[in-house]
Amino acid sequence: MKPRKLLSLHGPAHHQQLLMPVEDAVRRRGWDVFRYTVDAEATFQSTMPDDRYLWLPDYADENAAQALYRKNAPYFRELLLQRNGLSLMLPQVLDRIILFCCREWIATRNLLTAEQPTAVLALHELNRWGVDLGYWAHRLKIPYFTLQEGLYYGDPWIYTGHTTYSTTLCWGAATKRILEKAGCPPERVEVIGHPDLDQRVLTPDPRGSDALWERLPEAARGKRLIFVFVAHARILGDFARAFEGMAESDYFLVLRPHQLANLSELENQAKAFDSNGVWSHFGGLDWPYSAHWALMREAEACVLIGCSTTALEWSRTGKPLGQIATPLMARNFAEDGIALSLEGKPLREGLDCLFTEWTDGYKQRQQDFVRDEIANGSAAELLAERIITGSRKKGARP
Amino acid sequence: MNILVVIGEVAYDGTQGKILFLVELLRQYGYDPMLLCWTDRVAQAAQAHGFPLLRITPQEQPAVDAVAEAKQVAELLTGRIDGGDTPSWARLLAFDDFIGSVQAWGLSSLGGYKPDVIIKSVPGGESSTPQDEQVELALHRFATWNRIPRIGVEVQRLDGPLSISRWPVDVLLTKQVYPSWTGLSPALQQTAQLRPAHRHYCRYGMDQMLEGFLPQEKELRERLSLPPDKAVFFMPFHLYYTEECRRLLRSAWESLGKSRQQNDVHLAVSVGNGTRRSLSERDIFMQGCKREWQPWGAVQVLENADTMAMLLLSDAVLLPYHMAVLEDMCRKWEVPLWTLQRETHRLLPWATPIDAIEACRAAVQDAAATPAERETA
Numbered sequence: 001m002k003p004r005k006l007l008s009l010h011g012p013a014h015h016q017q018l019l020m021p022v023e024d025a026v027r028r029r030g031w032d033v034f035r036y037t038v039d040a041e042a043t044f045q046s047t048m049p050d051d052r053y054l055w056l057p058d059y060a061d062e063n064a065a066q067a068l069y070r071k072n073a074p075y076f077r078e079l080l081l082q083r084n085g086l087s088l089m090l091p092q093v094l095d096r097i098i099l100f101c102c103r104e105w106i107a108t109r110n111l112l113t114a115e116q117p118t119a120v121l122a123l124h125e126l127n128r129w130g131v132d133l134g135y136w137a138h139r140l141k142i143p144y145f146t147l148q149e150g151l152y153y154g155d156p157w158i159y160t161g162h163t164t165y166s167t168t169l170c171w172g173a174a175t176k177r178i179l180e181k182a183g184c185p186p187e188r189v190e191v192i193g194h195p196d197l198d199q200r201v202l203t204p205d206p207r208g209s210d211a212l213w214e215r216l217p218e219a220a221r222g223k224r225l226i227f228v229f230v231a232h233a234r235i236l237g238d239f240a241r242a243f244e245g246m247a248e249s250d251y252f253l254v255l256r257p258h259q260l261a262n263l264s265e266l267e268n269q270a271k272a273f274d275s276n277g278v279w280s281h282f283g284g285l286d287w288p289y290s291a292h293w294a295l296m297r298e299a300e301a302c303v304l305i306g307c308s309t310t311a312l313e314w315s316r317t318g319k320p321l322g323q324i325a326t327p328l329m330a331r332n333f334a335e336d337g338i339a340l341s342l343e344g345k346p347l348r349e350g351l352d353c354l355f356t357e358w359t360d361g362y363k364q365r366q367q368d369f370v371r372d373e374i375a376n377g378s379a380a381e382l383l384a385e386r387i388i389t390g391s392r393k394k395g396a397r398p
Numbered sequence: 399m400n401i402l403v404v405i406g407e408v409a410y411d412g413t414q415g416k417i418l419f420l421v422e423l424l425r426q427y428g429y430d431p432m433l434l435c436w437t438d439r440v441a442q443a444a445q446a447h448g449f450p451l452l453r454i455t456p457q458e459q460p461a462v463d464a465v466a467e468a469k470q471v472a473e474l475l476t477g478r479i480d481g482g483d484t485p486s487w488a489r490l491l492a493f494d495d496f497i498g499s500v501q502a503w504g505l506s507s508l509g510g511y512k513p514d515v516i517i518k519s520v521p522g523g524e525s526s527t528p529q530d531e532q533v534e535l536a537l538h539r540f541a542t543w544n545r546i547p548r549i550g551v552e553v554q555r556l557d558g559p560l561s562i563s564r565w566p567v568d569v570l571l572t573k574q575v576y577p578s579w580t581g582l583s584p585a586l587q588q589t590a591q592l593r594p595a596h597r598h599y600c601r602y603g604m605d606q607m608l609e610g611f612l613p614q615e616k617e618l619r620e621r622l623s624l625p626p627d628k629a630v631f632f633m634p635f636h637l638y639y640t641e642e643c644r645r646l647l648r649s650a651w652e653s654l655g656k657s658r659q660q661n662d663v664h665l666a667v668s669v670g671n672g673t674r675r676s677l678s679e680r681d682i683f684m685q686g687c688k689r690e691w692q693p694w695g696a697v698q699v700l701e702n703a704d705t706m707a708m709l710l711l712s713d714a715v716l717l718p719y720h721m722a723v724l725e726d727m728c729r730k731w732e733v734p735l736w737t738l739q740r741e742t743h744r745l746l747p748w749a750t751p752i753d754a755i756e757a758c759r760a761a762v763q764d765a766a767a768t769p770a771e772r773e774t775a
Contacts, residue, residue: 079474080542082542083542083543085470086496087543088464088500088535089500089535090531090534090535091563092521095563099560127494131486157468158465
């Protein structure tokens, strides 16, 4: 019998984390799993878990891509000379992306034709690689599954087309509601659960703890660890003043940026903290995930600057969550009653309040929030099972 | 007429600052250009030349509702979904890539300065600086939305795989003729090659002779009565080679083919002091080559002209005999050289930045004219 083969599209490292437990579970069921990644200025392949991955540009056909580019170029040239929203995008960047779109469009078709997977998996079909994969999987009658990539709190319009070609297996009822509001057919959105959130934030991992403490300075020992998560590195410096006076406190802050933060921007912003003598430590972008999750397990509280899926991950721990709002924040967890707003006071004072004012009301709302967002915190096996049962008949809607 | 010349870091460094000669050239011809820049080095160099200067500072971009913009872009691109093998551009571009690339900082006004024409270098897809890109995009919006004609000048090479982004200009002045210019935008009516000497403004590398010549170009052209708006073909005549001159004039005219319709040509011939019997070199040329020069329309005969100056002022050279110095300099300055051995050249129309401005002026006037006025015109 021909071996069953799952082909999965890998993007940034924090997305890869969500695919790997499901891939492992699929592999345990006797399937072969092939990962592939795409050319995003080397950011994706440099964080792939190992070297055994397929590389989309290897399947490119430059002549065909150039022909497709030339076919579409006149249309875009005309658009560039008119007044429209595309003029918010640098013409050279737009041009480069169009060329990449053409290359990847052809390459994805070639990849699927060459590898002939039984099913394909990605985190969503809303970026250009997910669209390419969905279109060609549909044309070649290959079942296409997508998993949830984080909390879905953006404008519902962003999620339109989420299930154009895929069946999406999401974490909880809240996401299903959002996707349906965005026009996704209910039968294409299935609530199964998060692959492994419980293992990440609840299950002790001595190796993860070691990795964390290897990275923290000696001064952190004996202090109360506070996990500070910053959604956008470029705004971090604005909050430096609020952090003053932390050096004399019992708290030790560990600042973690979003995985996609720009390194030079982060380093620039960190200078504002150095000059303030804040007793804190920047958990760099090079931290292994095991150390990140160990910090979540071992920190006593989390301060979220901006808006992030971290709010949900942290809420699963049941520990106090503080929030500092930022401009253009899509969701305010303090307004939802699942985080305490720490604005308008020095952070040291805010942290004291966070521990004293973290009442049962907050705890209850946090639990309700987690239940609504995550039906099952350890669903890797269920997800794998769903992919396999949905791929039994080639060409059928999964 | 308000002419805004935009000098970015890449254009300045890529030409070792010589792009500023462009402003000088415009001044020579009576225009009053305003220079737009955003770096100290360019500003200092411009001030040293005494050029009027508009200094801007690209700012942190203001908050913008990228999703609302993306919705509009998606609507705009939805027409590309044809159900066939063409990518669904709305999906490909209007989501992650668009939302992640939105740059909203704009030039709402230029301190009250209202340009009628913008002259700028065309990004060729090579390296750039974040500030250059920020201004490039802001200018693109400013010019498109205010319908200000743009003249693009080639500094970076324009024959890379990316062809869409080099066309948001109305007139393109290039340094070279590219083997293929596919898919020219219908909106882009004019592509012209810069005059050989003017290409030096847009190149890396210094050349003492050219740099000494450029500031006095207009004066020299006037002194020699060379029309500034015509493609000048220069031929040094020598009475030893009358037959060769005749053959060359004839074959060059034929090989110009379509180009001679695109270019208003002007034939300038230099003659020396030689005589044969009662005839001067001028007489020998005028009478002996009459059948050959007549198709050119008219001929200007210059006695004892400075060959190097003529070379700098010419758009092409016809050389009926060997002359190593002239041949070498033609090669160096990339002046098209017609000889009896090599008689064909692929030519775009020649243009100076002045021609481009005049073309833009005509386009603006035409756009502003009422239908009745256009009819009358």
